[in-house]
Amino acid sequence: MDEITTCIQRLLDSGCVKIILSKPVKSAGYKKITIEEKAGFYQVEKLTEKQAFHENLQAGELSDRLALWLCEDYRQLNGFGGGYESVLLISKKGKITFKQKPSSVSLKQTEEHNRKKKYIFNEGEIIPPLIDMGIFTPEGKIVPSMYDKFRQINRFIEVIDDYVKTLPVQKLNIIDFGCGKSYLTFILYYYLTEKKNFDVQIVGLDLKADVVEKCNEAVVKYGYKGLEFTLGDINGYQAPFDVDMVVTLHACDTATDYALYNAICWNAKMIFSVPCCQHELNGQIESGDLSLLTRYGIIKERFAALMTDAIRADLLEYCGYKTQVLEFVDLSHTPKNLLIRGIKKKSDSREHREKMLSEAKRGME
Numbered sequence: 328m329d330e331i332t333t334c335i336q337r338l339l340d341s342g343c344v345k346i347i348l349s350k351p352v353k354s355a356g357y358k359k360i361t362i363e364e365k366a367g368f369y370q371v372e373k374l375t376e377k378q379a380f381h382e383n384l385q386a387g388e389l390s391d392r393l394a395l396w397l398c399e400d401y402r403q404l405n406g407f408g409g410g411y412e413s414v415l416l417i418s419k420k421g422k423i424t425f426k427q428k429p430s431s432v433s434l435k436q437t438e439e440h441n442r443k444k445k446y447i448f449n450e451g452e453i454i455p456p457l458i459d460m461g462i463f464t465p466e467g468k469i470v471p472s473m474y475d476k477f478r479q480i481n482r483f484i485e486v487i488d489d490y491v492k493t494l495p496v497q498k499l500n501i502i503d504f505g506c507g508k509s510y511l512t513f514i515l516y517y518y519l520t521e522k523k524n525f526d527v528q529i530v531g532l533d534l535k536a537d538v539v540e541k542c543n544e545a546v547v548k549y550g551y552k553g554l555e556f557t558l559g560d561i562n563g564y565q566a567p568f569d570v571d572m573v574v575t576l577h578a579c580d581t582a583t584d585y586a587l588y589n590a591i592c593w594n595a596k597m598i599f600s601v602p603c604c605q606h607e608l609n610g611q612i613e614s615g616d617l618s619l620l621t622r623y624g625i626i627k628e629r630f631a632a633l634m635t636d637a638i639r640a641d642l643l644e645y646c647g648y649k650t651q652v653l654e655f656v657d658l659s660h661t662p663k664n665l666l667i668r669g670i671k672k673k674s675d676s677r678e679h680r681e682k683m684l685s686e687a688k689r690g691m692e
Contacts, residue, residue, distance in 0.1 A: 334415050334425040335393050335404075341427065342409020346393070348401040355400035362389070364408075366450075382471035446481040447488060447518065455549050456513035483511060483601075483666075484518050486653060490597060490670055491523065498526040500568045502595075504561045504575040504586040505533060511576055513545065516554045531556040532564060561585040570595045577603040587639060590669075591646045598648065598669035602636055636665055641687040643669040645680050 338346075348360040357373040362384075369384045384392060397404060397417060406413035412430040417423055448454060450469050457463040462473040462480070469477050491499075499519060503512045512531050519525040533539055533556065542556040561575075562585045573590035575583055575598075583602045590598045621627045636652060643650040648669035 330423050331397050331415075331417075332390065332394050334423065335390050335397075337425070337427075338404075338406045338413045338415070339390065341406075341411050341413065343406040343411075343413060344408035345406065347405045348393075348396055348403070349405070350402040351400055352402065357400075360396065360401070362393075381474045383469065446477075447484045447522065448477075448481055448514075454514075454517060456510065456517060456545075459545070460510050480511065480514055484514065486666060486668060487515070487518075487597075487599060490668075491519070491525075497524065499528075499571045500566075501527065501529040501572040501574060502564075502566055502570055502589075503529060503531040504564075504573065504589075505577065505579070505582055512542075512554070512574075513549065513551070515574065516551050520551075520553070527553045528568060529554045530567065532559050532561065534558070534560060561589065564589060566593060569593075572597040572599070575600045577601055579603045584639070587643065591643070591648075594671070596671045598643065598667070600639075600667040600669075602632070602639070602665065602667070636667060638687045640667055640669075641683040643667070644675075644683040645687065647671060647674060647680075 344364040346362040348362075349358075351358055357375055357380075359374045361372045361374070363370050363372075365383075367386075369386065369389050371382045371384055373380045373382075393404070397415070402417045402419075404413075404415040406415075407430055410430055411427045413425070413427045415423070415425050448457070450463075451467045452463075453465075453467050454463060457477075457480075458465055458467075460473075460476075462470060462477050464470060501515075503515075512529065516527060516529055519527045531539075531542060531554070533542075536558055539556045539558050546554050546556070561582050566589075570590070570593040573586060573593070573595045575586035583600055587598065587600060621630070640650045640652050649672045650667065650669045653666045653668060
């Protein structure tokens with residue numbers, strides 16, 4: 328143990344920024360562990376055959392954890408950084424071999440490889456909704472088990488930021504349909520007001536009275552004066568102002584369609600929709616020509632969902648929106664991973680609009 332600890336210290340003292348543990352023993356829980364130095368901490372990725380798990384370590388914890396892994400689970404360590412590649416090998420009989428040689432990867436390349444990804448929200452910021460969601464600690468550190476959720480939230484805001492950052496105005500009126508517990512509604516408000524300095528009015532709409540009550544309590548807690556939640560149905564809802572943006576996240580089945588319809592009727596400049604379950608088309612698909620796609624329940628369900636979203640996108644195009652269907656999160660996280668983004672544009676040619684309508688009609692036949 329002492330010899331391993333000495334080798335690890337030499338490795339870290341030489342400027343190592345990336346470490347790979349491999350050659351696991353049979354009892355090891357992971358086939359490989361990769362550790363990369365970030366801003367003030369180390370990010371650990373543990374790989375099984377099908378999954379990746381992440382955690383963060385403080386600098387003072389790394390040496391002890393490496394020693395423990397090498398003593399119990401792994402027989403090889405490769406380290407990179409400081410102009411060296413370091414190799415620590417442990418034989419089956421426990422013999423330890425440690426070597427260092429000039430690295431074929433320059434330090435500049437290594438630094439670029441390990442550069443911290445820039446997010447809109449970053450670790451160290453004190454963001455009350457993220458703390459209450461359990462994604463950040465009270466000190467602004469990412470809770471390791473919530474890292475994927477942190478990435479999902481950033482991805483959602485990035486999709487909105489792509490357009491919002493080009494706006495010439497600093498005032499936005501927003502409707503959030505089917506807001507639910509409203510985690511993302513609070514984050515959107517924080518982003519627009521604190522990051523972008525917009526004057527914002529957001530109304531969150533939901534059918535559950537207890538949810539609306541709790542959300543309004545949180546509004547008071549955070550001091551978000553431009554945010555309010557109200558009880559109501561998407562179908563037939565009357566907006567209290569001219570609407571600039573409509574957000575609908577996981578509104579179930581045709582609730583998404585009511586939200587899109589309202590947005591079009593209000594001539595909203597921006598639409599951001601993450602559909603949820605889509606049963607309407609699924610129950611109507613009957614075709615001998617499509618038997619390959621409709622014979623098996625789960626395949627039929629996913630085909631119907633994709634077809635539904637394609638029809639929605641075409642209808643938005645027909646109604647004068649530049650429409651994109653984007654991946655919201657990685658497929659490994661959820662199969663409901665599409666976001667429809669519609670941005671109001673100048674009128675297209677009649678030929679283009681009719682083409683979109685014709686495609687949508689064929690999809691519904």
